Amino acid sequence: xxxxxxxGVLDPVRDRxxxxxxxxxxxxxxxxxxxxxxxxxxxxxIGVLAALIFTPIYGxxxxxxxxxxxxxxxxxxxxxxxxxxxxxxxxxIALTLAVTYPLYWSDMFTIPIFGPFPDVATGVKxxxxxxxxxxxxxxxxxxxxxxxxxxxxxxxxxxTAAWFASVQFANQDVHFGAVGxxxxxxxFHISIWILLALAGIFTSIIGVxxxxxxxxxxxxxxxxxxxxxxxxxxxIARNGDNFFGTGFNLTNGPNxxxxxxxxxxxxxxxxxxxxxxxxxxxxxxxxxxxFFWTALLLVLxxxxxxxxxxxxxLGRAWIAIREDETAAAAMxxxxxxxxxxAYAAGAFFGGIxxxxxxxxxxxxxxxxxxxxxxxxxxxxxxxGGMGNIWGVIVGALFLEYLDAEGLxxxxxxxxxxxxxxxxxxxYEFGIFGxxxxxxxxxxxxxxxxxxxxxxxxxxxxxxxxxxxxxx
Amino acid sequence: MVTEARRPxxxxxxxxxxxxxxGGFALVGLVIVWLIFQFAGNKxxxxxxxxxxxxxxxxYALVALGYTLVYGILxxxxxxxxxxxxxxxxxxxxxxxxxxxxxxxQSGIVVWFSVLGTLxxxxxxxxxxxxxxxxxxxxxxxxxxRLAPLITAIGMSFILQNVGLAWKGPNFIEVVDVLPNSNVFxxxxxxxxxxxxxxxxxxxxxLVLLVWLVERTRQxxxxxxxxxxxxxxxxxxxxxxxxxxxxxxxxxxxxxxxxLLYALYVTNIRxxxxxxxxxxxxxxxxxxxxxxLPGAVLGAVLxxxxxxxxxxxxxxxxxxMRIPGPPGGDWTQSxxxxxxxxxxxxxxxxxxxxxxxxxx
Numbered sequence: 001x002x003x004x005x006x007x008g009v010l011d012p013v014r015d016r017x018x019x020x021x022x023x024x025x026x027x028x029x030x031x032x033x034x035x036x037x038x039x040x041x042x043x044x045x046i047g048v049l050a051a052l053i054f055t056p057i058y059g060x061x062x063x064x065x066x067x068x069x070x071x072x073x074x075x076x077x078x079x080x081x082x083x084x085x086x087x088x089x090x091x092x093i094a095l096t097l098a099v100t101y102p103l104y105w106s107d108m109f110t111i112p113i114f115g116p117f118p119d120v121a122t123g124v125k126x127x128x129x130x131x132x133x134x135x136x137x138x139x140x141x142x143x144x145x146x147x148x149x150x151x152x153x154x155x156x157x158x159x160t161a162a163w164f165a166s167v168q169f170a171n172q173d174v175h176f177g178a179v180g181x182x183x184x185x186x187x188f189h190i191s192i193w194i195l196l197a198l199a200g201i202f203t204s205i206i207g208v209x210x211x212x213x214x215x216x217x218x219x220x221x222x223x224x225x226x227x228x229x230x231x232x233x234x235x236i237a238r239n240g241d242n243f244f245g246t247g248f249n250l251t252n253g254p255n256x257x258x259x260x261x262x263x264x265x266x267x268x269x270x271x272x273x274x275x276x277x278x279x280x281x282x283x284x285x286x287x288x289x290x291f292f293w294t295a296l297l298l299v300l301x302x303x304x305x306x307x308x309x310x311x312x313x314l315g316r317a318w319i320a321i322r323e324d325e326t327a328a329a330a331m332x333x334x335x336x337x338x339x340x341x342a343y344a345a346g347a348f349f350g351g352i353x354x355x356x357x358x359x360x361x362x363x364x365x366x367x368x369x370x371x372x373x374x375x376x377x378x379x380x381x382x383x384g385g386m387g388n389i390w391g392v393i394v395g396a397l398f399l400e401y402l403d404a405e406g407l408x409x410x411x412x413x414x415x416x417x418x419x420x421x422x423x424x425x426x427y428e429f430g431i432f433g434x435x436x437x438x439x440x441x442x443x444x445x446x447x448x449x450x451x452x453x454x455x456x457x458x459x460x461x462x463x464x465x466x467x468x469x470x471x
Numbered sequence: 472m473v474t475e476a477r478r479p480x481x482x483x484x485x486x487x488x489x490x491x492x493x494g495g496f497a498l499v500g501l502v503i504v505w506l507i508f509q510f511a512g513n514k515x516x517x518x519x520x521x522x523x524x525x526x527x528x529x530x531y532a533l534v535a536l537g538y539t540l541v542y543g544i545l546x547x548x549x550x551x552x553x554x555x556x557x558x559x560x561x562x563x564x565x566x567x568x569x570x571x572x573x574x575x576x577q578s579g580i581v582v583w584f585s586v587l588g589t590l591x592x593x594x595x596x597x598x599x600x601x602x603x604x605x606x607x608x609x610x611x612x613x614x615x616x617r618l619a620p621l622i623t624a625i626g627m628s629f630i631l632q633n634v635g636l637a638w639k640g641p642n643f644i645e646v647v648d649v650l651p652n653s654n655v656f657x658x659x660x661x662x663x664x665x666x667x668x669x670x671x672x673x674x675x676x677x678l679v680l681l682v683w684l685v686e687r688t689r690q691x692x693x694x695x696x697x698x699x700x701x702x703x704x705x706x707x708x709x710x711x712x713x714x715x716x717x718x719x720x721x722x723x724x725x726x727x728x729x730x731l732l733y734a735l736y737v738t739n740i741r742x743x744x745x746x747x748x749x750x751x752x753x754x755x756x757x758x759x760x761x762x763x764l765p766g767a768v769l770g771a772v773l774x775x776x777x778x779x780x781x782x783x784x785x786x787x788x789x790x791x792m793r794i795p796g797p798p799g800g801d802w803t804q805s806x807x808x809x810x811x812x813x814x815x816x817x818x819x820x821x822x823x824x825x826x827x828x829x830x831x
Contacts, residue, residue, distance in 0.1 A: 146618050148625075213816045219617050220548050224753070225815045228808035231750065239801045371746075375625055382622060426641075430633025436626030440619050441611055 017041065032078050039076045047072075054112045063109040070097070098296060102289040115409030118401050120288040126400040127295035128357045133380040133396035134302045134389060135349030140378065141387035141450075142310060143342035144322030145215070146223040148374050149230030152210070153203050153347040155237060155369040157354025160199040162257035162364045164188040168249075179264030180280040192263035192359045196298075196352050203351025204344040211343035215336060230374050237366035256365035260358050263294065282362070291360050298356060299393075302349050306389055309345060318342050319387075319452070372429055376403065379432045383439055385446025394448060399435075403428065491817050506780070508794045512787025515660035520783035521776065526667040526736070528775025529674040533729035534752035535759070535767040536681065537601075537722035543762035544698045544718050546617075550624040551604055553749015554631035555723055559597040559730025560740045561639055563589050564646040567735075575648040582649050586735070590673070594727035601723025602716050610712070628746060635742030643739040650735050670732050677728055681721070682764060694718055698762070747804070751778075754811040760824025769822060777810070778803050 017038075025033055047068050054064075070093075079089040101123060108117040118126065132154060139147045162168060165178060167187035175183060177191030190198075214225045241253030251257065262282035270279035278284035281291055309315045317338045320328040329335050358364045376399065384395025402410075411424025424431075439446065510517045534556050541549045567573045570592075571585035608623040650666035657663075685691040696704040697714045705711045733748075734740050755774040759766025781803050786796040798806070814821065 144618070146621065214812070217815060217819065220546070220621055221815055221819060223618075223621060224548060224757075225812050227750070228754075228811045228815075231808050232805045235802065235805045375629065378622075378625075426636065427633045429629045430636070433626040433629030433633065437608060437623050437630065440615075440623045440626070441608075444612075444615060444619055 032081055036076060036078055040072075043068075043072045043076055050112075057112070061109045063107065067109070095300075099293070102286070102292055113410055113413050114406055115413065118405050120292050122401065122404045124288065124291045124295050124360055125357075125404050126397045127292070127299050128353050128360070129377065129380065129400040129403075130393050130396040131295075131299050131302045131353040131356075132350055132377050133384070133392045134299075134306050135346045135353065136377050137346075137381050137387065137389065137392045138306060138309065138318075138349070139342050139346035140381050141392065142315060142322065143318040143339060144219070145339060145342060146219055147226045147343075147346070148223050148371070148378065149226035149228070149233070150346070150350055150377050151369045151371065151374040152226075152229050152233040153207060153350030154354040154357075154373065155233050156203045156206050157199040157351035158358040158364040158368070159237070159251060159257070160202050160351065161192065161195050161355035161358040162260050164190045164195055164198070165192060165261035165359065166257050166259065168252060168257050177266070178261050179266050180283060181261060189261055192261060192355070195359075196355050199355035200348045200352040203354070204348040207343040207347030208340055211340045212336075215339040215343065227371065227374075230369075230371050234366045234369045237369060251366070254366060256363055258363035260362045260364065262362065263356075263359055295356065295360075298352065302352075303389060303393075305345075305349075310389075314338065314341055375429070375436075376432060379436055382446060383435055385449040387452065388446065388448055388450035391446050391448030391450070395446070399432070402431075407431070495813075495817065505794065508789050508792075509780075509784055509787060512789045512794055516783070518661045519663075520779050522661075522663055522667060523783065524776035524779035525772060526670045526775070527779055528755075528772035529671050530729050530733050530736070531748075531752045531755050531775050532768045532771035533674060533677065533725045533732070534749065535755040535771045536678075536764060537725045538749075538753045538756040539759075539761055539764060539767040540718050540722045540725075542756070544694060544715060545609065545620075547609065547620050548624065548753065549604075549722070550621075550746075550749070551608075551627040551631055552601070552722065552726060553745040553747070553752065554628050554635070555597050555601050555604070555745070556726040556730045556733070556749060556752075557635055557740065557742065557745025558600065558631060559593045559727035560646075560734040560744075561635060561644070561730075561742075562596045562727070563593040563731040563734045564644060564740060566592050567649070568647050573647045573649050577647075577649055578651060586649065586731075590728060590731050593731045594724040597727030597730065598720040598723035601719045601726065605716060605719040610715075628749075632742055632746060635745070639742060641742070643741045646734045646738045646740060648735075648738045666736060670736055673728065673732060677725065678768060681725070684721070685764065690714070690717060750811075751804075751807050754807050754814075757811060757819075757821055758814055760821025763821065763823050766821055766823035774807060774810075777806065781806055 020041075021029070021034065021037055025037055029037070050064075050068070074090060074093050080086050082089060102120045105117045105120065105123075110116050132150070135153075136147065136150045139145050139150070165188065167185060169188055170186040172188055173186050175181065175189045177194065178189035179191070181189045210226075210229055214222060217225060237251045238254055240251030241249045241255075243250065262280055264280035264282075264284075265273075265277040267279050269277050278287075278290045281287055281294075284290050310318075317328065317333045320331065320333055321335065321338060325335065377396075380396040380399045381392050382395070383399065384393065385391030407425045407428055411422060414420045414424065415422065534553065537552050537556075538549060541547060541552070567585065567589045571588060573582065573585050604627055608627045609620045612620045612623060650669055651664075653665055655663045655665055655668050685694060693704070693709045693714045694717070696707065696709055697711050701711055704714075751774060752771065755770035756767045757770070758773060759768070759770030761767075781797040782800040784797050787794050
């Protein structure tokens, strides 16, 4: 049975737009002209609406106008039709905006309701969560395996960084490339750059270990098993300061592990590059900027890997499994191996993100890894559009912004301007729940869907026999 | 036309690895031996902890049945069910204190009628709530990919948690303590108090009623038919949507009863307890064999016993040997969810369930 979308309230408007379009473009427009027309129309509508609503309140704002123009330049022209370089133009513009963000964010305008633009530290968090969301997207979006315990991978990555870059194991004394740590400090102190790779590899090994027994299960059974892993993980972290009375302190319990060393390039490289590479991120002049640009590099790396994986033989096998497991098995796709690879790849990026986040926060606590965070990352993937990497990034940036700053700002605006007295950030997860519900009901393919996923939701796929046929 | 020769039924070959079975039985055997030693070490404590486990299990059973009913008919894990239970507990606490004006320590006949009245209100409230959840979050997605309603279920669960948070705030709320605290019996150092017995007294008739409803009535037959094959049931003239709504109604009523019992027995409740307890109850349903009513009760009692043994027992000395205690309350959730994972992986049909092509 196909999944039919109910006729929305906007459909009469769409009919009117169709009439207008025929008047402007003639009866038989080319598809490109049609696309440009639609985009220009929506850009103009957004601009005019924003101007009508907000100019009376805030006055004319040049920065806001500029932002709108950038949006128009990015969105309206058919960049993708430019031969050869076409598909790189939009990412290049977006990347330029992102790289220069720490330089201009403080001069930006105040967004109506949402308040000022997020600061650079929030930007770092947004990028780290974007990385996790891309990782989860490999598991949920490409391979179609609902993972409700992704936070476990994030936790393992964080604790890997914490074990090998802090004074946690004080009876050890191993130093290798750590910056800003004197030789007299006990404990493991390995360079964060090495630990990022190590955390990724270690986490993906754990992902394989968790995946091997569980991936035989059907969709919803898998979801519940991963949820169970996600529930067990913070408990191990919380009780890990004294395992069953043996006195072995693995995680330092509820007190967490802190401080964790910062990344850095050391004094030699700092001098050799004329101060371009900071010797120690934590003490660098603009510490947040250094973290921001490094996080951006990590996100670019994740995007690159994710796209290459998606287009590889393995990625096509994932999508085949997502669409019809039985057919994929019949075509010779090895189900277990392919799914386990999806788990390992997703876990890899979760681990790196976790390690980097721990180093950025300089701490890790059991309370960071509650099941809420798994759901938050899942909401990012679903809101953006499962399977579409750009959608997932947009979803992650937006939701983590809400999580870190946006909800507090919005709440303050509501309370002062509409006379409410609600502590909005307290209801964060209720709001995310509403987002989940509304997205699944109204636009299940997400804000920016991949064409393939959209087709699945509109035509329906036969996903009844989600069962391992080799069993 | 060639008629097929009558053949003896082919025994179903179970391709389960025997090493797994041996390992599983060895593990269970080890636990049983350990329990016997524990019993020998401190008899009266052991029996008392056992009785606590039965009481906890009775409450879990009511919640687990809700999961099993819904899973049986829609093959959907209703994540919001635990939060319906939590709201039922909050509703009971409010109604008992404000509508019936109960106060802690009160006793007498008026308490009994008030508790019964609260039970009815809580059950109705949760039933209606659960039915509306189905209407809003699951029915529009009937034909969508399988994971879609699962995701809305998670969303719904978070919404309900926040409703509880907005209603009662972030802290534990006190519930009136009206269940009588006198002893039912006190034999050889084992005391059994009325509040525990009442939980069982209320649970058992509800279970009997439920089994009667599903097994004997016309509506129950419709539920079973819908669970087997929705399209075929619709062709036989069963109103599938109404049957599903009815199932959610029943599941919600059970959650409401469980919420009342939990609130009165534990005497405090918090907005985020539903999700955790719901997962534990779901584990119970899976342990017994999801979709199987007696299985859910069996699983719930087992989980209740595991929990109370884990939290109550300590190291004892028997015959000069030191028998170690369990890991303790810090690890209860890990143990329960570890059981969930093991059951899911090695025996997804549960203890009483049957392996079906799609049920595993």
